[in-house]
Amino acid sequence: MKPRSSLVLAGLATLPFAAVLVAWLGIFNVAASTGHWPITNWFLHFAMRSSVRTYAFGITVPDLRKTGLLQPAAAHFDTGCAFCHGAPGMVPSPAALAMLPPPPYLVHKVGEWTDAQLFRIIRHGVRYTGMPAWPALERTDEIWGMVAFLRRLPSLDAEGYRRLVEEPSVRDRPSAFDAAIARCARCHGRDGIGRDEAVPVIAGQSSAYLIGSLRAYVEGKRPSGMMEVALSQTDASILDMLARYYAGQPLPAKPVGADPVSAARGREIAEQGLPGKSVPACLGCHGGSRKNPAYPKIVGQKRAYLEAQLRLFAESRRGGTDYAHIMTKVAGKLSEKDIEDVATYLTSIK
Template structure:
């Protein structure tokens, strides 16, 4: 039976850290990527990565249903934020990327080996020592879940279906737009050529006030309004095109009304939007968001997609929504809103008549809103 000399073992363990540091100091370890990893090193690194993701994913609260309504928005971000390394259907990875160590995987082949919680963890926080960055905004879990929903669809997408989802019929992507036309084409990938949005997760920007659109772009670029999608786009497009882009989309005609059959939910939303609820300190939304003489910094909410409005109100209520000057007011307004209130308002705005009105509201509401302002979208 082998005898273990514990004194010698303890001495070896004490010396080992210094030996590793000495080996690193003399340059023993080859950090060149051309030779690749030893097989045991590659196995260990992947083992450690998968184990860490699995463990940290245990704390992720997975929604009962992925936000499939927002898949197009995530697809619009994918070419700029992901495909450059991971490739996409019909868009193979570059030879330079294939020489990276470790090599970024083809997501269409690997995505099904991860659970939803694990994908969320990877997309939101990235992976150290691999070149996989964290999501650009750590405050927008809704965007991360939208990307998870898109990744679930990716394996089944062909080149044509992917291009339609990510670019649309007229959209295109240039890393740094050199012309106004290229900047517009970048925007239309999600907002559409008509500015009405290509999914219910994307706001209608056609016909919005020019100053509001300009302030929003500035807020996104400065990270005052957190968004891993729009923050990246606003910075990539560049300040020199912001004014022209705002003017372009402001000049587009807004969509016609999306009238639907009156429901209890819509009627509840209409009452809250037009009259507010003074006992709960909820002012009438339409005083600032639909009147003809509203502050140009306040967006029109009439005709906005229900899921978009619902998500923004939740962000305001939870203190996660940034702003371009008036968000602090909307955070106060949204704080007393219940989930039912938010659902009702979203349903109402999605089906309301688009014609600007002078809403029915108390004189006190009008006075308060003129003095305090209202939030951006």
């Protein structure tokens, strides 16, 4: 028995060193994208809820109807919390939802906690999450104001929420549309030409294609962390206005010069396709006045953007409108040289 006991003790003694070795080797995957094991997820939530319940015990809850600061608490929530937790008429940011664990949508989750537990969470935050402690721990009056607001949150509709968090004159200046255009212009410019070679020309695209693309981003059918985050801050009711605005902008005046050999081969693909690969002519669908308005204009588009989108289609990583599946099949038959040549040609013509 004694030798066996010694072996057990020796084994236990080596465990800390083994753990350090595993950590040093980098074997343990800390990526948020992989999620937790189910048992890990259960244990972390179990530990969190148990901790909040224990530390909230004994907290005296004031009359929330008399706490005051409800409106400032609402404004603070809109500024510092809604990005992660959402609000009436506002879904959480896709960037926040990609956190591990993702922040809960509080409109639906507030009722799972007591007032004392909410106070505890707001005041001290939660470790191993993105939930911070209250910036001024001594301002318990502010924290109780936030608790009072959270209790009211589930009963608010989008308009009621906006009335509470914003003064009317501020809401009227600038308009939601102007604010949305300002966000779009950061990458696309107000002219829709795009401020980077990888950003598409959206000026002059049909409004049908643009609204279809915007909705695909919103619904997660066309993946893009950048576009999803930008649109999460945009009222869905103005997406049509944004599409019409950019559809009405003029196209670039001059095409870009191109390598003549590459452009010549690209022209064959664009106009005749690749019959041996069952690839149809690009301009059969994307050119001419009879094309489906839900198809984008690709003549005069940027080369870097066209190449990137064709590669995404070929790798089945590009969604979009209801016709995106057609391009997935077509692009999958193109070689890298095919993609470069056809993009070169389409960029060089008007």
